[in-house]
Amino acid sequence: MTKLEARNIVKHFDHNGNNVLALDGINLRINEGDFVCIVGPSGCGKSTFLNIIAGLEKPDSGDILLNGKTITTPGPDRTMVFQEGALFPWLKVIDNVEFGLKMAGIPKDERAQISQRYLDMMQLTKFANSYTYQLSTGMKQRVAIARALVMDPEILLMDEPFAALDAQTRDLLLVELQLIWERTKKTILFVTHSIAESVILGNRVVVFKNRPAKIKKEFVVDYRRPRLAEDQNLVKYQQDILAELRTEVKAQIKGEFEE
Amino acid sequence: MKGKVTTKRIAFYIGIIVVWQIVFSLNILSQNIFPSPIQVAEDLAYGAADGSLFLGIATSLWRLTAGLAASIAFGMILGIFMARKESVNQTVGSLVLGLQSIPSVAWVPMAFLWFGLTDAGIIFVTIASSMFAVTINTYSGMKNVPTSYIAAARNMGASGIQLITNVMLPAAFPYLISGFKQGWAFAWRGVIGAEIIFSFLGLGFLLNVGRELNDISQVIAIMLVIMIIGILIDGLVFKKIERKVMSRWGLA
Numbered sequence: 001m002t003k004l005e006a007r008n009i010v011k012h013f014d015h016n017g018n019n020v021l022a023l024d025g026i027n028l029r030i031n032e033g034d035f036v037c038i039v040g041p042s043g044c045g046k047s048t049f050l051n052i053i054a055g056l057e058k059p060d061s062g063d064i065l066l067n068g069k070t071i072t073t074p075g076p077d078r079t080m081v082f083q084e085g086a087l088f089p090w091l092k093v094i095d096n097v098e099f100g101l102k103m104a105g106i107p108k109d110e111r112a113q114i115s116q117r118y119l120d121m122m123q124l125t126k127f128a129n130s131y132t133y134q135l136s137t138g139m140k141q142r143v144a145i146a147r148a149l150v151m152d153p154e155i156l157l158m159d160e161p162f163a164a165l166d167a168q169t170r171d172l173l174l175v176e177l178q179l180i181w182e183r184t185k186k187t188i189l190f191v192t193h194s195i196a197e198s199v200i201l202g203n204r205v206v207v208f209k210n211r212p213a214k215i216k217k218e219f220v221v222d223y224r225r226p227r228l229a230e231d232q233n234l235v236k237y238q239q240d241i242l243a244e245l246r247t248e249v250k251a252q253i254k255g256e257f258e259e
Numbered sequence: 260m261k262g263k264v265t266t267k268r269i270a271f272y273i274g275i276i277v278v279w280q281i282v283f284s285l286n287i288l289s290q291n292i293f294p295s296p297i298q299v300a301e302d303l304a305y306g307a308a309d310g311s312l313f314l315g316i317a318t319s320l321w322r323l324t325a326g327l328a329a330s331i332a333f334g335m336i337l338g339i340f341m342a343r344k345e346s347v348n349q350t351v352g353s354l355v356l357g358l359q360s361i362p363s364v365a366w367v368p369m370a371f372l373w374f375g376l377t378d379a380g381i382i383f384v385t386i387a388s389s390m391f392a393v394t395i396n397t398y399s400g401m402k403n404v405p406t407s408y409i410a411a412a413r414n415m416g417a418s419g420i421q422l423i424t425n426v427m428l429p430a431a432f433p434y435l436i437s438g439f440k441q442g443w444a445f446a447w448r449g450v451i452g453a454e455i456i457f458s459f460l461g462l463g464f465l466l467n468v469g470r471e472l473n474d475i476s477q478v479i480a481i482m483l484v485i486m487i488i489g490i491l492i493d494g495l496v497f498k499k500i501e502r503k504v505m506s507r508w509g510l511a
Contacts, residue, residue: 056410076416086407089508090429100415103425133509151415 002068003032003187004053004155009062011048022048023059024212030155030189035181037198038191039241040208041252046191047083049213050159053189054080066154076100079148080157083164085140087132093143094119094128100151118146121180138169145177149184158190162197171229174200178226195245199237200227207241210248217244294476299483302476311465316484319450319461322378326385327446331439334390338397338438339423348398355391363388363449367456381453381461388449389442396438400431433508440497447492451485 011023022045030036038046051057053064055074063070066077079100087096094115095102101111119125122142132140141161148156162170174197181188192198198205199221209216221237276296282288283295290298306312337355341348366387374380404427412426428435454463462481469477 051410054414056413074413074416076414078414080411080414082407082411084407086405086411088408088411088426088429090432099412099417099425103412103415103417103421131507133507147415 001032002029003034003066004028004030004189005065005068006049006053007063007065009049009052009059009064011045011052011057011059013048021212023052024214025062026213026215028206028215030187032187033185034204035188035202036190036204036206037202038189038206038208039193039195039198039245040213041210041245041249042193043252044208044210044248045213046208047159049208050080050157050189050191053155054078054157056080076104076151077154078157079151079153080159081141081144081148081161083160085132085137085144085161087140087143087147089132092129092131093124093135096132096143097124097146097150099147104151115146115150118150121149121183122146122176136169138165138173141165141173145180149180149186153186155187155189158188160192161190163192163194170197174229175226177201182225195238195241196229196234199234199241200229200231205237205241207244207248210251216248291473292475294479298476299480302474302480303484306465306477306480312484315460315462315465315481316488319454319463320488322381322385322454322461323443323446323450325378326382326450327389327443329382330386330390330442330446331393333386334393334438334442335397335435337390338394339401339428341394341398342401342427343423352398355394358387359391359395361387363445364452364456366449367453370453371457376457376459381450381457381459384453385446385449388452389446392441392445393438396434396441397431400434400438401427403434404430433504436497436500436504440493440501443492443497444489447485447489 006026006028009023009026010021012019013022014020026049028036038049040046048057052059055064055071055078058072065071071078088099091099097115097118098111101114106114116125119128122145124139124142124146127135127139127143132143135143144161162173165173177188178201180186188201190198190201192201199219202221205219205221207216207218208214219237219241221234223233223237227234279296283293303312306315337351341352341355363384366384370380370383370387374383408426408430409422412422417425450461451463451466454461455467456463458464458467462485466478466481469475469481
């Protein structure tokens with residue numbers, strides 16, 4: 001069953017006074033329970049695409065359909081994990097996790113029950129009453145994931161959430177995220193510039209072409225889980241994708257050089 | 260480390276008093292314009308004994324509190340409107356900058372004509388001198404909320420008033436605090452300045468009485484009280500809040 005569908009999404013943006021085409025007609029269909037990774041060179045527009053799905057940016061044309069219905073505004077049915085976490089420093093961890101529930105007007109007792117479940121899942125129980133400045137970057141991203149999951153979204157959007165983490169923490173979270181996906185059966189759309197990350201996580205990997213972004217090719221990664229970062233069998237998938245991406249990265253470097 | 264600073268400070272103030280006493284003992288200046296530290300202390304003790312000093316402090320502090328509370332409330336509301344509606348900022352915003360540049364005592368004649376010799380007149384001056392600092396800082400704070408906070412909040416379903424009260428204002432808190440701090444400093448100047456001119460109770464009034472009686476000890480004694488209250492409010496209220504906010508907001 002189709003959970004989310006992007007129909008011919010076109011988006012321009014203003015770059016030094018020039019009107020640049022960022023997304024050139026993106027079509028993507030995501031089925032319920034899919035784990036889809038979008039991979040592409042940095043600045044190719046994949047985050048813009050995610051923001052459009054989240055309703056935080058508007059496309060120039062095209063539609064986003066969730067469960068067959070067009071959506072235009074942001075909503076907790078498509079919660080997002082941001083690259084920099086975007087946690088609120090004035091709130092304790094538990095209040096950060098409960099934020100969306102509070103906005104939805106859910107009473108305190110019920111909020112506490114729901115948040116407890118996700119604090120446990122993300123191994124944050126001990127830190128429930130900490131403030132975010134007391135947490136490591138890895139811990140912060142755990143909070144960000146808990147805060148997004150707590151809303152029980154139709155689809156979980158993740159915008160390079162592990163880009164700022166050290167390698168060990170990232171590898172740990174890559175495994176945990178797979179376990180969470182299997183446990184919650186969430187549909188996940190995950191944006192990354194790391195090919196390794198995309199083949200560890202996704203059962204579908206969508207490669208974005210450089211500006212203007214278009215879907216260049218899609219790969220299916222049919223391999224047992226949980227996949228570990230050091231698994232040599234994943235290298236083959238990586239190589240296939242890398243071959244596809246190499247020309248894109250070159251094009252991007254050339255483009256930047258000419259600017 | 261902290262103990263060392265305190266020792267240094269105490270030594271410094273003792274030094275000032277010693278030098279002061281020595282200059283006094285040299286008898287270069289007339290006692291009418293240069294009292295000894297002991298005379299000033301006696302004057303304070305006298306004011307404390309007959310209660311006039313405490314009445315003065317209480318009156319000034321009440322006017323400060325009332326004026327500052329109103330300033331913070333009105334100032335924040337105006338700042339929020341300026342940040343949310345660009346046309347308000349373009350019009351009212353320019354006036355706010357202008358009003359902020361008016362020295363607090365320049366409001367006194369207007370306050371006198373409008374309110375006469377009343378508490379309300381002095382509180383009006385206090386509000387007028389401090390409110391716009393709060394407004395300007397609230398505006399800057401709201402404008403500098405990281406876009407990622409707003410995106411995250413909207414993503415989790417916050418909108419309208421919820422977004423302002425649950426995200427923008429708390430995110431702007433470091434700015435708000437410096438606005439309150441500036442507001443308090445302006446308000447304190449406003450209260451004392453207005454009291455001197457109104458000559459209607461309060462520490463400013465006592466200063467004025469000292470001048471009229473040619474009593475330099477009283478003038479210096481009251482100035483010391485005004486300064487000490489300033490140091491206490493800055494240190495006990497604002498420094499503490501600031502430290503907490505800075506560490507929690509990851510700014511320190």
